[in-house]
Amino acid sequence: MTSKRRDEVLVGLLLLTAIVIGLGGTIWIARGGLSKGYSMYARFPWGAGLKQGQPVLLAGVQVGFVDEVKLIPDGTITVRLQVQKEHQVPAGTTASVKANGIFGDQLIALQPVRGAQGYMSAGDTIPVGAGSPTTDQLLTKGDSIAANVQALTDEARAQFVADGGVKDIRRTVADLTKLVAQLSSVAAAQSAQLTKTQEQLRRTLSSIDSVKVDSSVKNVQAMTASFEQLSRELRETNTKVQGVVDKVSNGEGTAGKLMNDPKLYARMDSLLAHIDALVLDINKNPRKYINLKIF
Missing domain, CATH: 1.20.5 (Single alpha-helices involved in coiled-coils or other helix-helix interfaces)
Incomplete structure (x- = not known):
């Protein structure tokens, strides 16, 4: 082997070693480094998408990682969380699985309760809270929505195109246009008739003779005076009749x-x-x- 060939092999080995050391160091640091921390547990249903090494966040701050995932036949998985010892999990905290980026990776989010009294101990099982939908769930929901939209589109196309719905709508719009035109014509005719009637009434009122009005007023006044005289006579007659009745009642005559x-x-x-x-x-x-x- 030539000297040049040997140098190339050594350089390649050094690069490979550096890459391995870098990856190992990164994983080691992510898992707490020299600080091993303490373990806590959580139980999630199958299909949570969890695996070893995924981050654990407490109120949005990374405090540990997923140390172990065990599949349980009852339809759940038991996850062991490795939490850094300088962080304590408040009592009442719930755990949920959330998406970590857009590439399908997951993380465990620990959501504490405000004003909690005390902390959970090492080895406790954190209750599971409501998790956010995963990317697969979102894609499945999107596919379902797209299928529903497609079904509605096909139905609308069948109703409005294949069954002549568009023609019916156009015919209805045309009929409505005719109806509006007829109503406008009727309204115009009624407006003209009303104007004519008002003009006739104005001419009739203006043609009334003021002398006739004065004469009618005098006749009304004379009739009023006659009614007043008749009323007085009736009152006098009533008085006389009442007097006669009183005399008869008193035994007079x-x-x-x-x-x-x-x-x-x-x-x-x-x-x-x-x-x-x-x-x-x-x-x-x-x-x-x-x-x-x-x-």
Whole structure:
């Protein structure tokens, strides 16, 4: 092997070693470096997309990483979180899986509660909160929405194009245009008729003679005076009649005595009865009372 060839091999080995050391150092630092920290746990459903080495954020600050992921047959995965020892997780904190970038990577977000009293201990299981939808879920939802939109578009095309819906709409618009034109014509005709009627009324009012109006007013005044005179006469007559009634009620005069004296009323009634009997007897036996002789 020539000296030049040997140098190239050495340079390549050095570069490869540097790359390996750099990657290893990066992973080592990301996992806490010399500070191992303490472990905590969380349980998520299958399909969370978690794997070893993914970051763990507490209120948006990276405090650790995913140390281990175990698949459980009951449909969940148990995740061991390695948290740096200088960070404590407040009590009441919840864990959720969130997207880390746009390339499908995930992270675990720890969301603390404001004003929490105390902290969780090492080895505790952090309760799971509501997570944000993953990229796959968003893509699936987008595909579903696109399919629904496509179905609606196909249905609209079938209704408006294949079944003649566009023609019906055009026909309806044309009919509405005709109707509006007819209504405008009717409104114009009514406006002209109203103007004509107003003009006729104005001419009629202007043709009324003021002398006739004055004469009508005088006639009304005369009729009013006549009604006032008649009213006075009626009041006087009413007063007189009321006086007569009062006298009769008080027993004054013949009529009053007749109405207020029971004995006199009885005598008058008896007298009328005798007169009726006498008239009846005269009608039956006129010769008894009338003796007429003709010589």
